[in-house]
Amino acid sequence: MxxxxxxxxxxxxxxxxxxxxxxxxxxxxxxxxxxxxxxxxxxxxxxxxxxxxxxxxxxxxDREHLLRGYGEHFFPVLMSLGISLVKDIDNLFDFMRAVDNVIHIEVQKSDPLAYTPTLLYDQPQNNLLVVRYMSHRKMCHFAEGLILGAATHFNQKASISQSKCMCKGDDHCLIRVEV
Ligand code: HEM
Structure with missing residues (x-):
């Protein structure tokens, strides 16, 4: 890491x-x-x-609480590195899609030793995005915090829960983001 x-x-x-x-x-x-x-x-x-x-x-x-808090705290630091890639995006869900489709791809290109998670998206309702998180690091609670930090960045209120979690034995996490 x-x-x-x-x-x-x-x-x-x-x-x-x-x-x-x-x-x-x-x-x-x-x-x-x-x-x-x-x-x-x-x-x-x-x-x-x-x-x-x-x-x-x-x-x-607990570990989950610390990782979530850290993600929220760290979001502005990461965002300052990636802001030029997403300058036209003005809402949380479009931004979330750009994290896997643009930001993490650019991170890997500029640093092949970097390891970022796989994030896949499903939007069953206008106000609900389900993010499938996969990573051997099992840092889904850090991801939750980053998403909360991103919501603050876009002045949106978001509530987050997980219906599947690698930390509980599932083979991926499903992070539900509701705005
Ligand atoms: C809500 C937005 C984001 C989410 C949910 C997210 C998710 C994550 C997570 C969970 C990790 C930890 C590694 C893992 O789980 O395997 C990570 C690592 C990382 N992300 Fe993102 N990320 C977000 C935004 C960003 C942005 C804006 C940047 C800007 C460049 C970025 C760059 C990175 C970098 C550099 C790492 C560390 C790679 C390493 O240690 O090798 N991420 N990301």
């Missing part, structure tokens, strides 16, 4: 829970990187899970 995801998480954790809690969590982790990350380097996915679990124990907040 890209170092930027780790440095972004450190920033979120410090801001949300304070420096003391964050340092305490890091102290409880055995990390081959020693907890030092460069944004463009690749680090083992397992380090991210170790850090999340350690913080979860310190701040008494």
């Amino acid at each position: 890209k170092g930027a995801i780790f440095t972004g998480f450190a920033e979120y954790a410090e801001q949300e829970f304070g420096l003391t809690a964050w340092l305490k969590a890091l102290d409880n982790c055995e990390l081959s990187s020693n907890g030092e990350y460069l944004a463009t380097e690749l680090y083992d996915d397992s380090e991210f899970n170790i850090i999340i679990d350690a913080l979860s124990a310190i701040v008494d907040s």
Whole structure:
């Protein structure tokens, strides 16, 4: 996983829970990187899970909640990288389609070592988009947070739930986004 995801998480954790809690969590982790990350380097996915679990124990907040909160916090950072690709889009659902069809494709082109999830879309009703999330990283709750961050960006209210989840043993996640 890209170092930027780790440095972004450190920033979120410090801001949300304070420096003391964050340092305490890091102290409880055995990390081959020693907890030092460069944004463009690749680090083992397992380090991210170790850090999340350690913080979860310190701040008494579950993994899902932390990942969702982090996604919401991190959305503006990611958006600043991809904004030129989607400058004509003015609503959440069109933007969501562009994430898989344009943004993540460009991410892969410019950095073949980057790994982004597969997102497929189904819109059964005008106000409902069902996003099928597939990734060996099982970061669907991070995706939920990013979607909430995107809704804020487009000044839309969105409610999110999952009817299938890889974290519960399903082979993909179905993230329902209702506006
Ligand atoms: C609501 C919008 C978005 C969603 C739902 C989404 C989803 C995700 C998720 C869940 C991951 C974690 C990796 C995984 O699950 O396998 C990820 C990684 C990533 N996404 Fe997106 N994303 C969104 C917007 C963006 C935007 C705007 C950019 C801008 C360039 C972007 C670039 C990236 C990059 C660089 C990574 C890290 C790749 C790596 O670690 O190798 N995403 N995305």
